[in-house]
Amino acid sequence: MRILITGAAGFLGSHLCDLLLSDGNEVIGMDNFLTGDPQNIAHLASNQKFSFIRHDVSNFIFVPGKIDAVMHFASPASPNKNSPYGYPNLPIQTMKAGALGTHNALGVAKANKARFLLASTSEIYGDPEEHPQKESYWGKVDPTGPRSMYDEAKRFAEALTMSYHRFHGIDTRIVRIFNTFGPRMRLDDGRVIPNFVQQAIRKEALTIYGEGKQTRSFCFVDDLIRGIYKLLLSDIHDPVNIGNPSEITMIELAQEINKMTDNPTGITFVNNMRLGNDPERRRPDITRAMDLLNWLPKYSLEQGLERTIPYFREKMAQ
Numbered sequence: 415m416r417i418l419i420t421g422a423a424g425f426l427g428s429h430l431c432d433l434l435l436s437d438g439n440e441v442i443g444m445d446n447f448l449t450g451d452p453q454n455i456a457h458l459a460s461n462q463k464f465s466f467i468r469h470d471v472s473n474f475i476f477v478p479g480k481i482d483a484v485m486h487f488a489s490p491a492s493p494n495k496n497s498p499y500g501y502p503n504l505p506i507q508t509m510k511a512g513a514l515g516t517h518n519a520l521g522v523a524k525a526n527k528a529r530f531l532l533a534s535t536s537e538i539y540g541d542p543e544e545h546p547q548k549e550s551y552w553g554k555v556d557p558t559g560p561r562s563m564y565d566e567a568k569r570f571a572e573a574l575t576m577s578y579h580r581f582h583g584i585d586t587r588i589v590r591i592f593n594t595f596g597p598r599m600r601l602d603d604g605r606v607i608p609n610f611v612q613q614a615i616r617k618e619a620l621t622i623y624g625e626g627k628q629t630r631s632f633c634f635v636d637d638l639i640r641g642i643y644k645l646l647l648s649d650i651h652d653p654v655n656i657g658n659p660s661e662i663t664m665i666e667l668a669q670e671i672n673k674m675t676d677n678p679t680g681i682t683f684v685n686n687m688r689l690g691n692d693p694e695r696r697r698p699d700i701t702r703a704m705d706l707l708n709w710l711p712k713y714s715l716e717q718g719l720e721r722t723i724p725y726f727r728e729k730m731a732q
């Protein structure tokens with residue numbers, strides 16, 4: 415297949431490029447480097463099957479030649495209000511990437527009669543009242559709250575994707591991605607694993623936002639990307655959760671990272687860093703992915719961290 419990936423220079427987009435290329439596809443990467451890093455795709459420069467277009471997806475997208483699939487990953491993704499790369503500091507760009515960017519990317523799929531896959535998010539469930547979260551749950555999202563620029567952009571993107579599917583017959587997929595981590599996350603992106611791992615390597619106290627009883631379920635990037643590729647090759651139009659269902663509090667996560675890095679300093683609680691409407695509990699119900707895609711995550715949190723901590727050590731030393 416000849417596949418357009420928007421957000422190709424980002425954390426997930428760059429891993430997706432690698433997997434698709436290794437399976438014999440031709441990949442056109444697109445990115446404007448708003449939160450991504452050219453280094454993430456530098457190793458692909460000499461690959462004959464990879465090409466790159468620097469472009470903001472909020473503007474009309476033109477790609478020469480026939481395309482078989484469009485995978486729309488372009489969007490800021492970190493909720494950290496203290497990072498310049500967090501979506502609270504990029505609210506208009508975030509809404510434009512989710513709304514106008516999705517419209518333009520769907521337009522490319524329609525013009526090419528191509529498959530379309532939307533990178534959606536567990537954030538569309540908001541601060542959930544149902545646990546774990548099944549795809550059938552409609553979510554609890556504040557439409558004007560501090561996360562609304564991201565949550566509502568993604569909810570709009572899902573609705574637009576289904577509209578193109580139902581009205582224009584476009585062959586669409588929607589993946590609801592739960593917290594994912596691994597090499598190529600930005601050092602300064604502000605998400606919890608990059609923050610904790612760097613603090614632990616520096617032998618500092620790990621900054622827990624709030625009381626630390628909030629939970630997340632962390633998926634190693636290789637598992638996630640494998641699941642997304644399976645979804646692309648499937649014929650499922652309804653949303654599919656992809657994530658690791660093993661749930662952990664932020665205190666337990668901090669303890670695990672301190673143990674793995676021999677950090678004796680411990681943890682510290684900081685309240686003013688926490689963004690409002692921070693979900694208290696999050697865990698994917700992955701029954702649909704297991705039944706329809708025959709997909710299961712393989713890496714435990716510890717195995718994923720064993721592959722991630724050395725990446726951060728190396729980056730911090732540069």
Ligand code: NAD
Pocket residue numbers: 420421422423424425426427444445446447448449450451469470471472486487488489490491492507510511515533534535536590591592593594595600
């Ligand atoms: P990232 O910030 O590393 O990657 C996003 C990429 O999109 C960056 O390279 C950025 O420069 C690019 N981009 C942003 N706006 C753009 C625009 N207007 N035009 C072109 N490029 C643009 O984040 P990520 O973690 O790789 O997330 C990728 C996608 O997956 C996002 O859509 C995000 O919402 C979704 N997602 C990620 C997670 C996760 O845990 N990583 C969870 C849920 C959903």
Ligand code: UDP
Pocket residue numbers: 492493494593604605606607609610621622623624628630664688689692693
């Ligand atoms: N968090 C934390 N310390 C940090 C960064 C984040 O305790 O240094 C918390 C944050 O408040 C949230 C959880 O960790 O409850 C996961 O945050 P992240 O930014 O990784 O992503 P989210 O799941 O909120 O999208």
